[in-house]
Amino acid sequence: MHSAPYVRFVPLLFGAALSVLAMxxxxxxxxxxxxxxxxxxxxxxxxxxxxxxxxxxxxxGGGYPALLSSYxxxxxxxxxxxxxxxxxxxxxxxxxxxAGSGADVVIVLEGSNDAPQVVSSESIxxxxxxxxxxxxxxxxxxxLGALLPTCxxxxxxxxxxxxYGDVGRFVAAQNDIPVVDFYRAWMNTCxxxxxCELFNIPEGLHPNDVGYEVMAQTAAAALLGIDIFSxxxxxxxxxxxxxxxxxxxxxxxxx
Numbered sequence: 512m513h514s515a516p517y518v519r520f521v522p523l524l525f526g527a528a529l530s531v532l533a534m535x536x537x538x539x540x541x542x543x544x545x546x547x548x549x550x551x552x553x554x555x556x557x558x559x560x561x562x563x564x565x566x567x568x569x570x571x572g573g574g575y576p577a578l579l580s581s582y583x584x585x586x587x588x589x590x591x592x593x594x595x596x597x598x599x600x601x602x603x604x605x606x607x608x609x610a611g612s613g614a615d616v617v618i619v620l621e622g623s624n625d626a627p628q629v630v631s632s633e634s635i636x637x638x639x640x641x642x643x644x645x646x647x648x649x650x651x652x653x654x655l656g657a658l659l660p661t662c663x664x665x666x667x668x669x670x671x672x673x674x675y676g677d678v679g680r681f682v683a684a685q686n687d688i689p690v691v692d693f694y695r696a697w698m699n700t701c702x703x704x705x706x707c708e709l710f711n712i713p714e715g716l717h718p719n720d721v722g723y724e725v726m727a728q729t730a731a732a733a734l735l736g737i738d739i740f741s742x743x744x745x746x747x748x749x750x751x752x753x754x755x756x757x758x759x760x761x762x763x764x765x766x
Contacts, residue, residue, distance in 0.1 A: 542736040543652050543689065544585060547615040555579070555587040555734070556614035556651075558605060559621050562659065563591030567710075567717030575718075578727030582752055583734055588612055597621035597638045598630060605642055609649050617646045618691060618730060620656030622679075623716070626671040632678050639682040653686070654733065655679045657694040659722075662707055663715030689733050695740060696729040697722075699762040721760070728761050740764045 544553050557563050557576035565574025572589060580587035590608050595601055601621045609617055619642050622635055639655060646653035657676040661668045676694045683690045701707035706715070709722030718726060728748065732739035737747045745759040 543616050543654065543734045544583065545615060545652070547650055547652060548613055550613055552613065553585045553615055554613050555583075555585060555616045555618065556590055556609065556612050557587055557618050557620070557730075558590045558601075558608060559619065559656070560591055560595045560601075560624055561593035562623060562717060563589060563620050564593050565589070565591070565723065566593055567714070568720050568723045570720075570723075575723045575726035575730065578723060579730045579734075582727055582731040588614065594624060595621070596624040596628070596630075597642075598625060598634060602638050602641045602645075606645050606649070609646055609651060614651055616652045616654060616734065618654045618656055619646075620658070620691075620693070622658050622675040623661075623668075623672065626658075626668045626675065629671060632674045635675050636678045636682060639679055640686075643682065643686050643688065652688075654689050654691055655683045656730075657690055657692045659693050659697050659718070659726075660707070661716055662705055662710060663713045665714065665716040666705075668716075691730045691733045692740075693726055693729055695764075696725050696761050699740065699764060700725055700760060702762075725761055728759050732761075742766075 546553050557579070563574055563576065565571045568574060570577060574589055574591060576587040576589040625635060643653045657679050658672040661672055680690055697707060697709060701709060706712055709718055709725055711717050711719050729739055731752065732744065732748050735748070735751055737751060738744050739748060739761050740763050742763050744763055745761060748759050749756060
């Protein structure tokens with residue numbers, strides 16, 4: 512597996528401070544990075560728990576949102592709170608977090624802490640729908656993240672997080688909004704290995720630095736309207752961000 516680029520360099524396309532008009536012209540037609548708040552800038556909010564916060568990586572409090580920001584060249588606020596569940600804390604916190612931000616796009620990645628409580632998929636579905644409704648009501652673009660798989664010491668949670676991922680994809684389809692499919696990226700990049708090299712092992716719940724790179728690359732592709740899982744997806748993302756061949760380590764869907 513290609514080693515992750517730990518020393519971040521500024522993407523060639525977005526390294527300079529660009530106007531909203533220039534940025535909009537640079538992005539694909541279906542890119543999500545659009546000024547929806549009318550403040551003349553583009554920003555994102557990553558909302559979630561310890562996996563969003565960055566536990567397990569060398570940059571706790573930065574996590575995948577900091578890497579994502581360096582890739583796409585716009586501010587990405589890390590609104591991850593370790594230990595938080597989607598229900599009830601997450602959905603209760605979300606309105607204030609979104610309203611108090613200048614974010615145009617909000618990525619929601621919650622549910623990992625609901626899984627040990629075996630919260631029903633139906634309840635999770637209602638929670639995701641509430642999140643989508645809140646974000647839309649506040650005039651922002653909602654994006655749902657599909658939960659990472661688990662392994663090793665947390666292998667027992669795998670069927671539950673799989674079901675939550677299916678629920679998230681269903682809610683996204685029902686609302687015609689994008690999914691950042693972290694689960695799919697994980698499975699493709701790990702090749703289905705039981706002890707995935709993107710995790711801290713033996714814990715098997717939080718990503719390591721390479722795992723957070725995979726998350727950031729997957730999210731960047733979604734925000735830029737690139738299908739990272741297509742045969743040429745990695746190359747398309749590298750081209751869009753001015754990266755070197757092999758810098759994108761997310762693998763396409765198996766042939």
